[in-house]
Amino acid sequence: MINHLITQKNWQTQLSEAITSVDELLSALSLESLRTDVYVPKHFEMRVPRAFVAKMNIGDRDDPLLKQVLPDQKEQLNITGYVADPLGENAQNPVKGLLHKYQSRVLLTITGACAIHCRYCFRQHFDYSANMPTADAKEHIVNYITDHPEINEVILSGGDPLNVTNRRIFAWLDTLESISQVTTIRLHTRLPVVIPARLDDELLGRLSQSRCQIVMVIHCNHANEIDELTARYLQRVKAAGITLLNQAVLLKDINDSVEAQTQLSQCLFAAGVLPYYLHVLDKVAGAAHFDSDEQSSIELYWSLLAVLPGYLVPKLVKELPNKPFKVPLNIYEDV
Ligand SMILES: *Cc1c(COP(=O)(O)O)cnc(C)c1O
Numbered sequence: 001m002i003n004h005l006i007t008q009k010n011w012q013t014q015l016s017e018a019i020t021s022v023d024e025l026l027s028a029l030s031l032e033s034l035r036t037d038v039y040v041p042k043h044f045e046m047r048v049p050r051a052f053v054a055k056m057n058i059g060d061r062d063d064p065l066l067k068q069v070l071p072d073q074k075e076q077l078n079i080t081g082y083v084a085d086p087l088g089e090n091a092q093n094p095v096k097g098l099l100h101k102y103q104s105r106v107l108l109t110i111t112g113a114c115a116i117h118c119r120y121c122f123r124q125h126f127d128y129s130a131n132m133p134t135a136d137a138k139e140h141i142v143n144y145i146t147d148h149p150e151i152n153e154v155i156l157s158g159g160d161p162l163n164v165t166n167r168r169i170f171a172w173l174d175t176l177e178s179i180s181q182v183t184t185i186r187l188h189t190r191l192p193v194v195i196p197a198r199l200d201d202e203l204l205g206r207l208s209q210s211r212c213q214i215v216m217v218i219h220c221n222h223a224n225e226i227d228e229l230t231a232r233y234l235q236r237v238k239a240a241g242i243t244l245l246n247q248a249v250l251l252k253d254i255n256d257s258v259e260a261q262t263q264l265s266q267c268l269f270a271a272g273v274l275p276y277y278l279h280v281l282d283k284v285a286g287a288a289h290f291d292s293d294e295q296s297s298i299e300l301y302w303s304l305l306a307v308l309p310g311y312l313v314p315k316l317v318k319e320l321p322n323k324p325f326k327v328p329l330n331i332y333e334d335v
């Protein structure tokens with residue numbers, strides 16, 4: 001059984017005690033009967049922290065959180081158009097660990113590891129070991145940034161950048177803050193909803209003292225991911241002066257309804273977070289069963305405009321390999 005006290009353990013303990021056994025997960029949820037539908041690919045095992053499992057409904061085979069993490073036989077289907085590297089990122093690393101696709105921002109991959117394995121993840125086939133910053137990486141990265149004065153923002157990404165120790169994050173912050181052209185440091189992380197205790201005082205204290213603007217973009221797909229504890233932690237991030245945004249992925253039969261998206265935006269806002277992006281799925285091999293077609297995505301978007309205040313409607317975007325920005329869906333088609 002999932003012990004609710006798990007959420008009070010320190011984050012590193014919670015990280016190491018994540019559930020990786022399908023049988024253990026299904027039995028904790030009283031869903032042993034789902035066992036036959038499960039297939040776990042070798043390149044991307046199952047991984048789900050117990051604090052996230054604690055937000056799932058016992059006995060609900062359609063639980064929107066469970067569906068994001070439970071491996072499914074459908075991942076084996078080979079479907080035309082769904083490929084290993086949908087964004088062509090393997091070819092875009094001028095320096096190992098650094099992606100410079102968008103003019104004013106660079107993205108740094110500081111770890112390949114994630115606390116949770118989301119089955120729709122577009123990076124599930126990415127060769128992190130070949131792309132991690134090497135020991136002398138910081139110097140190369142600093143040189144690259146200073147050679148490109150148009151860069152003013154550095155995004156720490158991964159994997160999940162909060163998967164590493166505070167000490168390592170602080171070392172990155174020290175380095176980036178020493179580059180005068182860098183005005184903004186952004187973290188893209190799913191840990192605040194997966195293991196809320198990751199947002200510890202030491203981390204928030206350091207972030208709030210940065211000379212840079214700090215932006216934290218969390219990754220939350222469903223209102224059920226924000227329980228009371230998670231909301232309380234997020235409120236503390238906001239109170240520390242950090243800009244909090246959310247990006248979600250539009251996932252078929254998980255959050256592709258007006259009700260699910262409305263509740264998500266409202267729960268985020270109540271926790272101090274503004275919706276930023278709603279991504280249509282990147283066409284990664286093994287995730288076709290999560291894909292929602294573009295026409296219904298656009299219809300959903302129009303419904304959200306009618307229901308929500310403008311500041312709670314995320315931008316509906318997709319990523320195209322050769323575009324230097326996230327591309328808005330053509331919402332005016334067939335109006
Ligand atoms: C998404 C992304 C960014 C950030 O884009 P914003 O529109 O500024 O949020 C930067 N670099 C890369 C490579 C990205 O994929």
Ligand code: SF4
Pocket residue numbers: 114115116117118120121122123158159160190219
């Ligand atoms: S947390 Fe993000 S990078 Fe990690 S598996 Fe999930 S979607 Fe992929």
